[in-house]
Amino acid sequence: MPLRFDAHVSTAETDYGTVLLDERAGTYWELNPTATLVVRALLDGGEVADAAAALVREFDIDTAQALRDVQALVGDLREAGLAS
Numbered sequence: 001m002p003l004r005f006d007a008h009v010s011t012a013e014t015d016y017g018t019v020l021l022d023e024r025a026g027t028y029w030e031l032n033p034t035a036t037l038v039v040r041a042l043l044d045g046g047e048v049a050d051a052a053a054a055l056v057r058e059f060d061i062d063t064a065q066a067l068r069d070v071q072a073l074v075g076d077l078r079e080a081g082l083a084s
Contacts, residue, residue: 003074024081034058038051038054038074
């Protein structure tokens with residue numbers, strides 16, 4: 001399930017993660033470094049399992065938790081109308 005941001009979403013990487021601007025609503029979203037790692041993996045064409053594996057490598061967390069976290073983030077981004 002690769003991810004892509006919708007056309008009305010602008011992104012900017014910062015020292016603290018990534019900022020998303022929903023140009024339709026005029027709202028900003030801030031992704032922390034962990035969410036940025038997940039989003040990068042998915043934007044690069046990776047699947048949920050690839051993004052979860054990146055979390056496990058970087059943060060030494062349980063694979064099941066990493067999968068839940070990735071799925072939750074993707075669900076939130078899609079529910080907010082930012083990504084498909």
